[in-house]
Amino acid sequence: MNSPVLEIKHGAVAYDRPVLRDVNLTVRSGEVVAVLGANGSGKSTMIRAGLGLVPLADGQVELFGVPLRRFRDWRRIGYVPQRLGAGGGVPATVGEVVSSGRLARRGFPGLLRSGDRQAVAKALAAVDLTDRAHDPVASLSGGQQQRTLIARALAGEPDLLVLDEPTAGVDAKSQEAFAQALRDFVRHGGTVLLVAHELGPLQPVITRAVVVHDGVIAHDGAVPHPAGHHAEPGHEHVHPHAPQDPPSIWGRE
Amino acid sequence: MNVNLIEIMSLPFMQRALLGALITGLVAPSLGIYLVQRRMSLIGDGIGHIALTGVGVGLLTGTSPVLTAIIVSALGAVAVELIRERGRTSGDIALAILFYGGIAGGVFLVGLAPGKGSANLTSYLFGSLLTTSATDLITIAILGACVLAVTVGLRPWLFAICQDEEYAKVSGLPVRTLNLLLAVMTAVTVTVAMRSVGLLLVSALMVVPVAAAQLVSRGFGGTMTLAMLGGVISAGAGILMSAGYDTAPGATIVLAAIALFILVAAVGAVLRRRRRADTGPAAVCEPPECVLDS
Numbered sequence: 001m002n003s004p005v006l007e008i009k010h011g012a013v014a015y016d017r018p019v020l021r022d023v024n025l026t027v028r029s030g031e032v033v034a035v036l037g038a039n040g041s042g043k044s045t046m047i048r049a050g051l052g053l054v055p056l057a058d059g060q061v062e063l064f065g066v067p068l069r070r071f072r073d074w075r076r077i078g079y080v081p082q083r084l085g086a087g088g089g090v091p092a093t094v095g096e097v098v099s100s101g102r103l104a105r106r107g108f109p110g111l112l113r114s115g116d117r118q119a120v121a122k123a124l125a126a127v128d129l130t131d132r133a134h135d136p137v138a139s140l141s142g143g144q145q146q147r148t149l150i151a152r153a154l155a156g157e158p159d160l161l162v163l164d165e166p167t168a169g170v171d172a173k174s175q176e177a178f179a180q181a182l183r184d185f186v187r188h189g190g191t192v193l194l195v196a197h198e199l200g201p202l203q204p205v206i207t208r209a210v211v212v213h214d215g216v217i218a219h220d221g222a223v224p225h226p227a228g229h230h231a232e233p234g235h236e237h238v239h240p241h242a243p244q245d246p247p248s249i250w251g252r253e
Numbered sequence: 254m255n256v257n258l259i260e261i262m263s264l265p266f267m268q269r270a271l272l273g274a275l276i277t278g279l280v281a282p283s284l285g286i287y288l289v290q291r292r293m294s295l296i297g298d299g300i301g302h303i304a305l306t307g308v309g310v311g312l313l314t315g316t317s318p319v320l321t322a323i324i325v326s327a328l329g330a331v332a333v334e335l336i337r338e339r340g341r342t343s344g345d346i347a348l349a350i351l352f353y354g355g356i357a358g359g360v361f362l363v364g365l366a367p368g369k370g371s372a373n374l375t376s377y378l379f380g381s382l383l384t385t386s387a388t389d390l391i392t393i394a395i396l397g398a399c400v401l402a403v404t405v406g407l408r409p410w411l412f413a414i415c416q417d418e419e420y421a422k423v424s425g426l427p428v429r430t431l432n433l434l435l436a437v438m439t440a441v442t443v444t445v446a447m448r449s450v451g452l453l454l455v456s457a458l459m460v461v462p463v464a465a466a467q468l469v470s471r472g473f474g475g476t477m478t479l480a481m482l483g484g485v486i487s488a489g490a491g492i493l494m495s496a497g498y499d500t501a502p503g504a505t506i507v508l509a510a511i512a513l514f515i516l517v518a519a520v521g522a523v524l525r526r527r528r529r530a531d532t533g534p535a536a537v538c539e540p541p542e543c544v545l546d547s
Contacts (some may be wrong), residue, residue, distance in 0.1 A: 017446040051423050074425025081419060090290040090463070092416060093472035100413040109407060136471045156424070 002029040003065065005160050005191045006050050010059035015197025019045050021215045027160075032182075032192040032205050036221065039211035043195050044082070044164055047243070048213060051079060051162060064159075075104040077197030080154030080163040084137060084145050094140070094148050095133040098123055111237070112228070123155035126181045150181060161185060163194040167202065175201050261496045270382040270449075271492045273393050274506060277449040277458060280397040282440045282466075282480035283404040285459025287435055289467075290415040296333060297456035299348060299472030302442045303329030303355030303450055307444075308377045310360025318377070318442055326440035329355060334436040338429075380451035380503030382492070390447060396445045397511060403438050405477075411435060412473055447531060449488070450503035457507040465514040468521045487513055 006027040011022040020042045027033050031178050037043040048054040050061055061068040064076060072203075078101070101123065102116045124130045127147035132140065138147055146166060153161055167175050179201040186192060186205065199206060203223065211219035288296055291338045307325030311318030332351060363374050376384070379488040385393075404411065414421045414431050421428050455520035478545055490513075491506030498505075 042394070053419055053422065072425065074423060077423060079420055079423040081417065084417070089292075090286060090467050090473060090476055092473055096412065096473050097416070100409060100416065100420070101424075103409060103413055103421075103426060106409075109410065112409075134471065152420070162423075 002031075003066060004062070005029050005031075006193060007062040007161075008046070008059065009062070011046070011056055011061065012058035013045050013049050013054055014057045016055075019210075019215055020049065023212075023215075023217055025050070025158055025210060025217065025220075026192050027191060029159075029191050030186075030189065032186055032207045033194070034199060034202070034206045034209045034225070035193070035195045035212060036197075036199075036209055037218075039197070041212045042215045043212040044087045047162055047164060047193060047195055051077070075156060076159045078156050078158030078213070080146075080149045080153045080161065080166055082164045082168065084149060091136040091138060093134050094129055094137055094151075095120065095125070097137055097148055098133075098155050101152035104156050112130045118158055120151075124149040126154055126176045126184060127151045133143050141171065141174075143170040146170050147174055147181075148175060150178060154181065155186065155222055160192070160193065161192045163192070165195050165197060167200055168197055178202075180204060259492065261494070262493070265493075266383060266385070267496060269385045269387065269390050273382055273385045273390055274449045274488040274502065276397045277446045277485075278462075278484035278497075278506070279481050280400050280404075280447050280463040280484075281442055281455070281458040282484040283477060284400055284438055285456075286433075286463045286473075286477050286480055287404070287411055287415045288439070289460055289463045290473075291396055291411075291432040295441060295456060296458045297439060297459045298453075299352040299355075299513060300326050300330050300439055301447070301452035302352040302359075303357025304440070304443050304447060305377065306355045306362065307359075308447075308452075309359040312373070313362050319389075319447075322447060323396075323441060323444045325327070325355075326443055327437045328461050330436035331433060332476040334432050338432070339478070340432045362474040376451075377447060378451050378453050379501060380449050380454070382449050382502040385448060391447055393448060398440050400438050400442050400445065403434060407431070407434075408474070408477070438517050446459065448455070450506055454507045457510060458487070461507070461510040461514050462487060465517040468514075468517050483510070483513055483517075520533050 004026050006025070008023055011020055011023040011025075012018065023046055025046065035043045035047060045054055049056055050063075051185060052061065063071045064073060066073070082096070092189065096119050099112075099116070101121060102112075105119075106112065106116060116196075117174045121130070124133055127150050129144065129147055132144065137145055140148065150163070150166065153163075166178060170178070182192060182202065182205055192205075194202075198203065206223050207221065208221065209223040210217055260270070277381035285294075286296065287293055297406045304322040304326035308318040308320035310316075310325060311321035313322070315375040329351060333348060336347050336351075359377075360374065408422075410426060410431055413424070413426060414428050414435075418428060418460050420433075442459065443452070443455050446458055450458050462480040462483035463476065470479050472478040487510035488506050491509040492502055494500070494509065
């Protein structure tokens with residue numbers, strides 16, 4: 001069996017109330033694992049705890065077989081957050097944001113080498129944003145911003161890609177571009193852990209699904225099929241609140 | 254006025270004032286851009302308040318006020334950074350106490366210092382460019398060079414931590430060290446600018462040129478270059494105007510920066526309107542991402 005890439009053992013997270021209780025998750029090299037669950041189930045918290053962004057109240061995390069506290073090989077991980085971080089009004093180009101994905105490889109303080117530029121160009125091409133490299137990210141649609149974040153993670157040439165709701169509120173064209181980028185990444189031996197509300201065009205790429213419900217893992221295995229009217233042909237999975245989603249920090253698209 | 258101006262600017266103390274102001278104008282926005290990116294534009298003002306306590310300590314103990322201002326404001330800036338890192342709502346109150354404590358402590362200590370009247374206090378609050386000595390100028394130049402080495406030399410890293418701190422953490426960057434470095438550099442910038450624009454107007458020179466630059470630039474690097482250029486122009490224009498009209502240099506520099514911001518905003522608006530008119534009606538909207546079925 002392939003070696004574990006990310007492992008959470010008896011993980012527990014509590015803010016004011018328990019969010020995750022005794023969670024066990026092992027992602028092995030070459031897998032494409034989707035973490036599914038309702039809003040507030042704790043699915044995002046689980047992967048954030050796996051990266052050390054949320055402290056564990058109990059249990060342990062190992063990355064590439066090394067306990068989180070001693071893990072230093074961060075260049076092996078590419079993280080894609082839900083949204084572009086809080087860049088308070090100062091414009092940044094797509095190229096600048098994607099270039100920061102190379103910092104883990106450049107070392108501190110390291111020079112920008114031609115290999116870095118090539119990796120950035122390749123990552124931009126992988127998500128089909130090469131022609132937008134010099135545009136401010138704020139001028140992009142939500143889906144294009146999400147692709148920028150994926151390119152940033154890909155630019156670091158990681159072994160493990162961790163994505164937090166990469167397809168939430170993303171238009172169909174971007175979802176396709178994203179699924180293609182993910183397929184290429186997996187084909188070259190990458191491992192993927194992603195949180196999703198719904199899978200859409202990603203479904204064929206997923207090798208295993210983990211369902212989080214109420215702070216515990218309720219299912220770990222094959223991708224569950226949609227039930228009820230969600231499964232009906234032509235059903236469009238739309239939430240009544242979707243159009244009123246608060247604008248991202250880059251303003252409305 | 255013109256003949257007068259040339260005459261005035263040929264005086265050595267005016268030349269030192271001009272040089273000191275230009276260095277401040279170059280340095281302050283290069284640091285300020287990170288504060289603006291973090292939506293902490295007003296933090297420079299707060300650090301300026303804290304620096305006044307440092308000035309008080311210096312005057313009371315007879316040591317260089319610049320040195321004590323750097324030490325005290327650096328401690329204050331580190332405290333601010335630790336409060337920010339916690340991200341608590343009570344941090345807001347903690348900052349208020351720190352800032353007002355800083356300015357009150359400064360005024361109190363200056364009062365205790367022997368033979369140092371309120372005139373001295375005013376020179377730190379609103380700047381005293383015209384009394385810049387050659388030694389002062391060297392201090393300003395060295396400190397300014399330190400700040401520039403960090404803000405320009407470490408730009409990709411500082412950009413990453415200010416743009417998306419969580420991502421920077423997962424990239425394995427020394428986020429905490431960089432944050433503390435940025436905090437200390439904020440304190441050094443405040444002390445550099447103390448001489449030219451004064452502690453109460455420090456923040457303006459850090460923030461206003463950045464605000465003007467980001468109106469017209471597309472990227473972070475471009476914003477930084479333009480902001481530094483804007484800072485230098487404001488400082489130069491401010492000094493010349495203050496010499497011509499015999500007004501306080503610090504306040505004149507800040508007004509020049511604000512005038513530059515308004516000018517850029519106005520020109521930018523006209524250009525945008527013209528561009529829109531050229532491209533005709535607004536671009537076709539993307540198709541809706543989802544449609545509610547009834």
